[in-house]
Amino acid sequence: MDRCGHHKRGCRSALSASITLVSALRSLVIKERPTSQRRLAPEPGMKPIIIGTAGHIDHGKTSLVKALTGIDADRLEEEKRRGITIDLGFAHLELVAPSGEKLRLGFIDVPGHERFVRNMLAGVGGMDMVLLVIAADESIKPQTREHFEICRLLSISRGITVITKADLVDEDTLSVVKLEVDDFVRGSFLDTARSPIVSVSAITGAGLDELKHEIVRLAADVPARDTDAILRLPVDRAFVMKGFGTVVTGTLIAGKIKKEEEVEIFPEKKRARVRGLQVHGAATDQAVAGQRTAVNLSGVQLEELGRGMTLASPDTLGTTQRLDVQIGIHQRIHQALLVRQAQGACQVRLDDVRIQQQHRIVRFQRQ
Numbered sequence: 001m002d003r004c005g006h007h008k009r010g011c012r013s014a015l016s017a018s019i020t021l022v023s024a025l026r027s028l029v030i031k032e033r034p035t036s037q038r039r040l041a042p043e044p045g046m047k048p049i050i051i052g053t054a055g056h057i058d059h060g061k062t063s064l065v066k067a068l069t070g071i072d073a074d075r076l077e078e079e080k081r082r083g084i085t086i087d088l089g090f091a092h093l094e095l096v097a098p099s100g101e102k103l104r105l106g107f108i109d110v111p112g113h114e115r116f117v118r119n120m121l122a123g124v125g126g127m128d129m130v131l132l133v134i135a136a137d138e139s140i141k142p143q144t145r146e147h148f149e150i151c152r153l154l155s156i157s158r159g160i161t162v163i164t165k166a167d168l169v170d171e172d173t174l175s176v177v178k179l180e181v182d183d184f185v186r187g188s189f190l191d192t193a194r195s196p197i198v199s200v201s202a203i204t205g206a207g208l209d210e211l212k213h214e215i216v217r218l219a220a221d222v223p224a225r226d227t228d229a230i231l232r233l234p235v236d237r238a239f240v241m242k243g244f245g246t247v248v249t250g251t252l253i254a255g256k257i258k259k260e261e262e263v264e265i266f267p268e269k270k271r272a273r274v275r276g277l278q279v280h281g282a283a284t285d286q287a288v289a290g291q292r293t294a295v296n297l298s299g300v301q302l303e304e305l306g307r308g309m310t311l312a313s314p315d316t317l318g319t320t321q322r323l324d325v326q327i328g329i330h331q332r333i334h335q336a337l338l339v340r341q342a343q344g345a346c347q348v349r350l351d352d353v354r355i356q357q358q359h360r361i362v363r364f365q366r367q
């Protein structure tokens with residue numbers, strides 16, 4: 001790709017704006033807790049923030065999470081063997097903002113490989129902010145675009161663009177990549193007028209402090225989640241843990257969950273008891289909205305659980321056969337959207353992509 005010429009025009013002002021922003025933020029002070037304290041149960045009053053990664057394969061998402069938190073989010077043996085992320089990975093870090101507010105950052109690391117985009121999709125729901133990771137030696141690639149569009153379609157409203165592998169390129173190349181990225185995110189939730197571009201190296205550690213400053217700055221605007229609302233925990237993993245039994249994990253998106261309480265698993269409407277709870281790997285009696293939570297359940301088998309289900313308080317949710325669906329189309333897809341009702345089935349067709357359900361379209365309205 002010719003990185004020069006085209007991108008050199010008209011981008012200086014945006015670049016200088018981001019430099020001004022960065023210098024203004026240097027006055028922030030962040031206190032980091034020693035590693036030995038990081039597995040303690042979160043203190044009450046600590047603000048939970050969920051941060052997701054996004055970006056092309058091998059652009060350094062997992063390495064960045066590890067450089068920030070010290071935790072390797074690639075937990076599967078196959079991931080370690082192949083050197084790629086396959087499924088969602090998790091890590092956490094506590095920071096204290098200059099205001100004294102304590103932040104509990106939960107990271108969700110997603111795979112960049114195009115074949116695992118379904119797993120990426122399962123991770124992005126519930127994120128408070130995203131780190132869009134772009135490698136300095138490759139710049140914008142297909143899954144950079146795809147993940148960015150997914151974040152936009154899911155209305156993620158906060159994020160930071162992180163240029164990784166800054167140690168692999170010279171200053172001139174880095175500047176050109178920044179200009180390309182500036183152009184790419186213009187007009188979006190990552191526009192440099194409100195979201196910075198930070199360049200880092202997971203190898204040398206360069207830029208990591210600045211990135212933490214920016215995370216803390218954005219975290220201040222993340223609204224607190226409603227801990228008094230009805231408990232809802234969408235399941236993103238279910239597994240059996242030796243000596244404990246069935247465990248599900250997910251981001252608690254509303255309400256709170258307590259040890260020993262009864263929960264209902266939707267849509268199966270199966271009841272179970274909360275035998276144990278963990279937040280970021282530490283045992284606790286209660287988890288609140290915004291926290292990454294693992295729930296040890298009794299009265300339910302692994303086969304009855306899976307990604308996509310929701311844990312809630314008994315009798316608080318209902319299942320339905322009628323949905324209002326708003327279909328958003330990826331900006332770069334120009335093919336016509338075809339929605340039709342055929343033989344009692346609803347068919348949504350987009351070029352060669354088909355979504356077919358044995359349900360009926362009651363009304364279709366084009367906006």
Ligand SMILES: Nc1nc2c(ncn2[C@@H]2O[C@H](COP(=O)(O)OP(=O)(O)OP(=O)(O)O)[C@@H](O)[C@H]2O)c(=O)[nH]1
Nearest residue numbers: 057058059060061062063084085112165201202203
């Ligand atoms: N030189 C250099 N190498 C890096 C840096 N960050 C990551 N790498 C290397 O790039 C390769 C891919 O890094 P990962 O962190 O696994 O990339 P990823 O984006 O998580 O990859 P997927 O999850 O498979 O999409 C590894 O060999 C890393 O060591 C960096 O800042 N500098």
Ligand SMILES: [Mg+2]
Nearest residue numbers: 061062084085
């Ligand atoms: Mg990875």
